[in-house]
Amino acid sequence: MAAVGPVVLATGGTGGHVFPAEALAGELEARGVPFALVTDSRGRQWQGALSRRPIHYIRSASPTGSLQSKAKALLTLAVGLFDAWRVLGRIAPSAVVGFGGYASVPTMVAARLRRLPAMLHEQNAVLGKANRLVQGSAGLIATSFERTRFVPADDARARLVGNPVREPVRALRASPYRSPSDGRIIDVLVFGGSQGAASFSQVVPQALLSLSPALRPRLRVVQQCRAEDLGSVRKIYAKHGVVAELAPFFSDLPQRIAAAHLVIGRSGASTVAELATIGRPSILIPYPYAADDHQTANARAFEATGACIVVPHASFDAATLAEHLTMLFEAPERLAAMAAAAHGAGRPDAAARLADVVAELTGLSLQPSGVPA
Template sequence: MAVAQSIMLAAGGTGGHLFPAFALAEELKRRGVTVDLMTDMRGDRYGSGFPARTIYQVPSATLASRSPADVVRTTMMLARGTRAAFSILGRVKPSAVIGFGGYPTYPPLVAARLRGIPTAIHEQNAVLGRANKLLAKRVTAIATSFDRTKFLEGKLAEKAVLTGNPVRQAVVDAAARPYEAPSAEGVIRLLIFGGSQGARFFSDTVPLALFALPDAIRKRLRVVQQAREEDLERVQEAYSEANISAEIAPFFTDLPTRMAAAHLVVGRAGASTVAELTVMGRPSILVPLPHALDNDQLNNARRLAESGGAWCIEQKNLSPERLADELEKLLIAPDGLAAAAKAAKTAGRPDAVRNLADFALALAEGRKTGMGRES
């Protein structure tokens, strides 16, 4: 039986794809396996210090529309990426290639199949993403994060394994802090973040909602909020006028620590966000990004809300007045926050990174990955 010498990970340049790949890389490194990363030309734009021996950048493109021009442009770019990936894999000779979604994973996985290298994809969301949907028939095995994954049916489901969505060690470390609901007169710590695509809505909505809260609640607030660079000044001014203590920044490198400290999180419902909230056991109001491909965030948020670990409100239904009402109801009843935190923790999969590493090594060493239909 072969022993895995190295494993190539492939991930798009967004946090939702890079962070679970990062977590797997950490675990494989702990097990003595060399990890390389193949990504698009954005590389590690989060400055996370990805734990790979080498980070390879290959051309890629996302299909923006169905217009003939976009289809031709995307196809040509993916073909260029596949040629580049084929050459890199020939030099590196990994034991397996595992993709984490996004069109940048398409060239490495297609090239790996052409070279006869075992392949797998990991789906972070409750719905199979478009790139993963294209690759699902071509790969050796599929790892999933939810017990039910939309569009994963029939023969595809037969090669699927439920591993969960792994989180980084920083999240696991922060999760050691138990949740404590706000006391009757104590401070209330709110954390608001929306990612690069979703922060603008929260910049427009949340300050107005918090300003509308009763004085007795407002004076206890300690807000940490992500905002786009161009919105920082106006958001800070809004909180200053409302006499609300707030720290505003475009990005927080210590977000897991801040999440663990929060009494309530208001955010989007990306797969990594949901995984981190559940591993930590933190209550949240989730506002899925509208118009997301295949409604993946809406599916993620609904799954967590069904468990009792979050409240899902679609953006089209969330005015500042509605958010103020929801926040007031939650903040005057801390027992409800504590119950949601417990439910979120129950829904979490803290062993996901170990499961995925076991899956990756079985794939690389030619062993059975535990394939079977999702339960």
């Protein structure tokens, strides 16, 4: 392949933006395509493929809060635009890929000013605010769901690729699902993220302990809890003889998902993509304060495939959850059908598809690395 400029990955902020960028970086690396990362100071924590190539830091901020805070953030973004302009001029990229978050905005705007090929990747079923700001700069828009709010259905730029997941998740794609029939142990995994664990620590134990005497002894629970909730939740389960493993964080979460008969969690883009890739049934409780209520959009799209049950946060109480749990545990064939539906919705080759869209954008011949479906 003739020498080409690197593909710039513009991202920042939360893992929901970082994981797809890291997945694309790994795919580009496998294809022998150079890349560079443009991010803000939060990018210093990243590892993996993103840390093995040049990282260029710009200034950015989120224009939220008071009027004074918004004004200060806009000024910071303007300075970040100057930073990004200089960076892009120095490295002469062949393309720029934005993954959302305000840290990507200056780089996407600078790409438009320099008339560079640019595209977006949206992880959620709603085009994020930052991506909407720079939507006009994008020659192509890679989406993760069949329908993405704020991307018109007839937008010729849209390409459905899915949301790339990490290699440890893809490695579990072939792990079979065995429903908990004939009195077998029922493995339940509960994780709500830093924003959801408080309500989960209250509602989930109450719901599980209200199950019938025939079901309750079969439970084996793995639950993420806030550190301040660990003691009280552990006492509740121990008092009623429920086997439970509790922790504020699980470093091997993909393996925990694969081992679960049912997952109870939020519906962030990465969570939905991992459930679909591995193929596990779930009860999803969207975080109600997510921007543009995108978690509800993600969950409803996933529910439409038959993969999950959605419980709005306003309806998330012990009685409602227990009703769903009883229905599922007493009909394990329903769990198996949901697992199959989730698996069918998975797109383990999303990173490869995204790299193909980069090739389409640039006109470069980027040979596939051969990710199995």
